[in-house]
Amino acid sequence: MITLYHAPNSRSVRVYATLEELGLQYEVKHLKFPEDVRSDAYRKINPLARVPALADGGTSLFESGAIIQYLLARYGRGRLEPSVSSEDFPVYLQWFHCAEATFLPPVSDLIQHTMVLPEDERVPGVIPWSQKRIRANLDVLETAVSGGGFLAGGAFSAADIMMAYTLHLVKLVQLFDANDHPNIGAWLTKIESRPAWGLAVGG
Numbered sequence: 001m002i003t004l005y006h007a008p009n010s011r012s013v014r015v016y017a018t019l020e021e022l023g024l025q026y027e028v029k030h031l032k033f034p035e036d037v038r039s040d041a042y043r044k045i046n047p048l049a050r051v052p053a054l055a056d057g058g059t060s061l062f063e064s065g066a067i068i069q070y071l072l073a074r075y076g077r078g079r080l081e082p083s084v085s086s087e088d089f090p091v092y093l094q095w096f097h098c099a100e101a102t103f104l105p106p107v108s109d110l111i112q113h114t115m116v117l118p119e120d121e122r123v124p125g126v127i128p129w130s131q132k133r134i135r136a137n138l139d140v141l142e143t144a145v146s147g148g149g150f151l152a153g154g155a156f157s158a159a160d161i162m163m164a165y166t167l168h169l170v171k172l173v174q175l176f177d178a179n180d181h182p183n184i185g186a187w188l189t190k191i192e193s194r195p196a197w198g199l200a201v202g203g
């Protein structure tokens with residue numbers, strides 16, 4: 001049995017949506033954030049005390065992108081990613097990883113320094129700097145989805161799942177305006193209307 005360790009609005013949304021899109025049998029352990037995630041019991045599952053983590057029989061792993069790549073390699077049967085020989089494959093990898101490695105850090109910095117850290121640990125200068133980086137990233141994404149399809153060509157893929165979660169956070173900090181980035185707005189609407197996404201975000 002596959003077990004997903006999940007907290008609402010966390011990166012585990014990505015894995016939840018992937019499990020659902022693939023139609024796999026799985027159970028979800030719902031963790032309260034942050035208390036359950038930082039507990040000693042959960043550190044036995046993920047010593048980094050972060051969500052998501054996934055257990056699959058004797059295998060357990062953390063890191064949302066790695067978990068999704070694991071699921072696709074083991075159970076994907078070619079779904080949610082272009083084949084390695086496809087011309088869409090390099091761009092698929094690029095956006096898949098860019099979502100967490102480049103686009104998410106300024107959003108996380110902004111959230112930490114406006115909502116999460118104790119007030120005396122917040123650095124005010126981080127706020128305009130993060131906002132600027134988020135806007136610059138959105139401008140690049142706007143061009144990437146200007147063709148009206150998905151991030152890796154015409155087909156929905158795990159790169160869209162990875163990036164849609166990052167945009168979910170950008171919306172949470174109210175830095176997304178579809179009037180400024182209409183292509184992203186249209187792309188996001190397609191993803192948000194998928195039942196798997198609705199379940200993952202609502203659960």
Ligand SMILES: N[C@@H](CCC(=O)N[C@@H](CS)C(=O)NCC(=O)O)C(=O)O
Pocket residue numbers: 009010011012034037038049050051052062063064065100
């Ligand atoms: N790069 C990791 C990041 C995991 C991560 O930082 N998750 C956050 C929630 S979105 C977390 O669990 N934070 C723990 C905390 O703030 O105590 C991934 O993509 O899985």
